[in-house]
Amino acid sequence: MKVVVVGAGYAGTTAANRLAKKVAGAEITVVNPRADFVERVRLHQQLAGTGEAATPLTGMLRDGITVRVGSVDKIGDGTLTLTDGDSLDFDYAVLAVGSTVQPLPGTVPVGTWEGAQRARTALAALPAGATVTVVGGGATGTETAAEVAEARPDLRVRVVGPDVAGNLSGTARTRMLTGLAGLGVDVVTGAVAEVDESDGTVRLASGTELASDLTLWAIVSGVPDLAARSGLDVAEDGRALVDAYLRSVSDERVFVVGDVAAVPGARFGCQSAGPQGKHAADVLARLTAGREPAPYPLRYVSRALSIGRKDAVIQFTHFDDSLRKAYVTGRTGTLIKELACRGGKFGARTGITG
Ligand SMILES: Cc1cc2nc3c(=O)[nH]c(=O)nc-3n(C[C@H](O)[C@H](O)[C@H](O)COP(=O)(O)OP(=O)(O)OC[C@H]3O[C@@H](n4cnc5c(N)ncnc54)[C@H](O)[C@@H]3O)c2cc1C
Known part of the structure; x- marks a missing residue:
């Protein structure tokens, strides 16, 4: 066969x-x-x-x-x-x-290998004090903003989206936003309409303009x-x-x-x-x-979001992916997230688990 x-x-x-x-x-x-x-x-x-x-x-x-x-x-x-x-x-x-990914012109997509490599090079070239805008308030956007902010505390990092951390609910969402704030990430609510390729300015649908030295497109669609x-x-x-x-x-x-x-x-x-x-x-x-x-059989157990390397929010779900109230954070959350990532790779490599 x-x-x-x-x-x-x-x-x-x-x-x-x-x-x-x-x-x-x-x-x-x-x-x-x-x-x-x-x-x-x-x-x-x-x-x-x-x-x-x-x-x-x-x-x-x-x-x-x-x-x-x-x-x-x-x-x-x-x-x-x-x-x-x-x-x-x-x-x-x-x-x-x-x-x-379907990135807007003037942005670098982070959801692909090629995009991540470009973003890595562009980030490394940014001087202290430069501004990074992460477009996308979902899992990829919040994880990316937190990771960059923690790895490069000399940069100004913001995350922009109509509903940042909206994939969590209740106090888990509030905790995610607190975690982002703790790393110095500015949360901007709004939809990005375009990015000016000549000077990097990010324009929101509301008309607000944000100066940006590097804009990362963190939406997988x-x-x-x-x-x-x-x-x-x-x-x-x-x-x-x-x-x-x-x-x-x-x-x-x-x-x-x-x-x-x-x-x-x-x-x-x-x-x-x-x-x-x-x-x-x-x-x-x-x-x-x-x-x-x-x-x-559909069987989800959680939504697991890292906030840099030392914090995370794991909100538990019903099998159908609807959110439960319960969640864990901090070092325990980080450990669970890391085990989930390693488990995904182990399952792929062995075919024993999925
Ligand atoms: C930054 C980031 C963080 C994430 N975190 C989480 C998380 O915490 N938890 C979670 O559950 N999900 C997370 N995701 C989503 C998760 O990574 C994807 O949903 C998952 O990778 C999908 O797996 P897949 O096998 O369907 O596709 P992929 O992993 O995308 O693999 C598809 C493969 O097909 C190849 N391919 C494409 N076109 C062709 C072609 N024409 N011919 C041959 N090969 C082709 C691609 O190159 C690729 O190797 C995250 C995603 C990103 C970007």
Whole structure:
């Protein structure tokens, strides 16, 4: 059985390793644009110089899995084409190409490896007293602002968004804002309309202008158009529609997992990607063994946000991702967040957990 996994993030790597473990004799090829596994959850550390997000794929994939460095251009009828013109046949494919960023001109996106590397270089070149604006009040924005502020206390750092830390609720949100203030991060409420590329001025929809020496785009939105381009049914936001077993509704040979999958109730996150990669492998293993597969169960446990290296807010959730009141912070929160990041990578590398 030939299986091609497209994308070596949390979802794709977990799926490939679990399949190799569970289906003897499966010929598994992983196609990814880089020879590295990128821990996107550490990209804010990568750019602030407080952590490294890339690990060679050779150290992440089980023996026998073939790595093909390249980008898939199109998924066809049992075959897929790469942008370099090559093609690979498959009995099953796993589409795991993640999510994208759509930065405003004049900003540097932090949600991709390339963007984080650019941001790292730009930050290193900033003199003391310079101003960094982080656009995006969600998890990526608040984590990035805190990380930069802690690593470079000589800079002025602000985070701008219509609803900063709005992904938390109640006193957990207040605690997040207190943590940001403690690191000297200014919180500006408003939507960014444009960034003047000549002098870096950030203009809000309200008309307010903010001087900025470096503006980081910390919003992850949208997905690669590979599914749509390949003729698979997609939702309005471009994510591929899947059945209860994480198979494309247009082609049962194509599993879709991670940020690119339109799983009802799921959000972008490695907390979605790992478990979905694991589940797709289990479904395929059961099908090939002639057994009944189980539907994918949505099971979130928390929203975990770092505030630099010494503080964090972990707000617990119900399985459906709705927020509970309970949360932990400080050193305990930091430890839980670090264990979650390491757990995500461990799951990807072994396929044991997702
Ligand atoms: C700074 C930051 C912090 C975050 N923190 C958290 C957190 O604390 N908790 C959490 O749950 N989530 C967090 N996330 C979100 C999380 O990282 C993503 O949701 C997760 O990486 C999605 O996994 P994935 O496997 O679907 O996609 P990805 O990890 O994005 O992997 C997709 C892979 O597919 C490759 N690819 C793309 N197009 C093609 C193609 N055409 N052909 C071949 N390969 C292709 C990409 O290069 C990439 O290697 C964070 C994200 C960022 C940016």
